[in-house]
Amino acid sequence: MEIKRYNENPILTAADVPFKVNSIFNAGAIKFNGQYLLLCRIELPTGLSSLILARSEDGYHFTVDEKPILTPDIHGEFFEYANWGVEDARITEIDGVYYITYTGYSVNEPVVLLARTKNFKDFELLGPISEPVNKDAVIFPEKIDGYYWKIDRPAVSALQGDMWINRSPDLLHWGMHRRLIAARKPLWDGHKIGASTPPIKTEKGWLMLYHGVRMIGTSMIYRQGVLLLDAEKPFKVIGRSLHPILSPEEEYERMGDVPNVIFSTGWIPEPGGEIKIYYSGADSNVSLAITSVDYLLSQCNAGTETRS
Numbered sequence: 001m002e003i004k005r006y007n008e009n010p011i012l013t014a015a016d017v018p019f020k021v022n023s024i025f026n027a028g029a030i031k032f033n034g035q036y037l038l039l040c041r042i043e044l045p046t047g048l049s050s051l052i053l054a055r056s057e058d059g060y061h062f063t064v065d066e067k068p069i070l071t072p073d074i075h076g077e078f079f080e081y082a083n084w085g086v087e088d089a090r091i092t093e094i095d096g097v098y099y100i101t102y103t104g105y106s107v108n109e110p111v112v113l114l115a116r117t118k119n120f121k122d123f124e125l126l127g128p129i130s131e132p133v134n135k136d137a138v139i140f141p142e143k144i145d146g147y148y149w150k151i152d153r154p155a156v157s158a159l160q161g162d163m164w165i166n167r168s169p170d171l172l173h174w175g176m177h178r179r180l181i182a183a184r185k186p187l188w189d190g191h192k193i194g195a196s197t198p199p200i201k202t203e204k205g206w207l208m209l210y211h212g213v214r215m216i217g218t219s220m221i222y223r224q225g226v227l228l229l230d231a232e233k234p235f236k237v238i239g240r241s242l243h244p245i246l247s248p249e250e251e252y253e254r255m256g257d258v259p260n261v262i263f264s265t266g267w268i269p270e271p272g273g274e275i276k277i278y279y280s281g282a283d284s285n286v287s288l289a290i291t292s293v294d295y296l297l298s299q300c301n302a303g304t305e306t307r308s
C-alpha cells in the first residue's frame with residue numbers, strides 16, 4: 001500500500017459544526033474507549049480559535065460536539081498566553097493519561113501549552129511548557145532512558161525554523177535542548193519545518209510525520225514528510241523522506257483560507273499496520289489519507305543533511 005486519499009474527502013468542513021464558525025481544521029487524533037476522537041481547531045467568526053471534539057465509530061464519519069471543550073477563557077492564570085486563541089492540538093497517551101500539546105496564541109506570540117485528561121471531559125490545564133516563539137510540539141508516548149521526550153519548533157530567528165528535541169523528568173520541566181533536523185534549503189522543506197504527529201514505535205525506530213514549507217515568491221507551500229528516529233536515542237536521526245508523502249493537489253488542499261497547505265496534527269495506527277492520517281487542506285477542512293507503517297518506513301530513504 002502506498003498512500004491514498006479517502007475518496008469522500010474532506011471529512012469535516014465548517015458546515016458540519018453545529019454553530020457558526022469560519023473553519024474547522026488541524027485535528028489531533030486518538031482512539032479512546034473504542035471511539036475515534038478528533039480534537040479539531042475551529043476558527044470562530046471573531047477570528048480566534050478554540051478546540052472542539054468530533055467523534056466517530058469508524059474513523060471516517062465524524063460528528064462534531066455541540067460546543068468547544070478547550071477555549072481561551074478557561075485558562076485561568078494562563079489566560080494571558082491563550083487570549084488570542086488556542087490552536088493545533090496533538091494528543092499522546094502515556095499510561096492511560098492523554099496529554100495534549102497545543103499552541104497558545106497571545107501578544108506574547110505562540111507558546112506551547114500542555115493539558116491532560118483521562119476522560120476527554122475534565123481537563124487539567126498545566127500551562128506553558130515553552131517560551132515564545134515556539135509551536136508544533138509533540139510528546140513521545142513512553143519514557144526513553146528514564147525521561148519524557150518532546151519535539152518542538154522554536155523560531156530561532158525569522159529566517160530559521162528547525163525541529164528541536166528535549167527531555168523532561170516530569171513533563172513540565174524541559175531541558176537538554178538539541179536541534180533534531182533543520183529545514184533543508186533548497187528542497188520542498190527548505191524554509192521551515194515542524195513536527196506533525198506524535199511519534200509511534202516501530203521495529204525500525206520512532207516514526208513520525210513532519211511538515212515542510214517552501215517559499216515560492218511571497219507564498220508558502222506546506223507538504224508532509226516522514227522522519228525516523230533511533231529507538232533508544234531519539235535525538236539521532238535514522239532517515240528522512242527525500243520527497244514529500246503528501247503535497248497539495250486536490251481542490252480542497254489548494255483552495256481555502258490559506259492556499260496550498262497540507263497540515264497534519266494527528267494519526268491513528270490500526271492493527272495490521274494500516275495508518276489513518278488526519279490532515280487539513282488549505283486551513284479549511286479535515287481530510288483523511290490512508291497508508292501503512294511499511295510504506296512510511298520505506299520513504300525514510302534520505303540522509304539527514306541539513307542546510308549548507
Ligand code: BMA
Pocket residue numbers: 026087088222258261263283
Ligand atoms: C502554521 C500554523 C498552522 C497552519 C499552517 C498553515 O504556521 O499556523 O496552524 O495550519 O501554518 O497555514
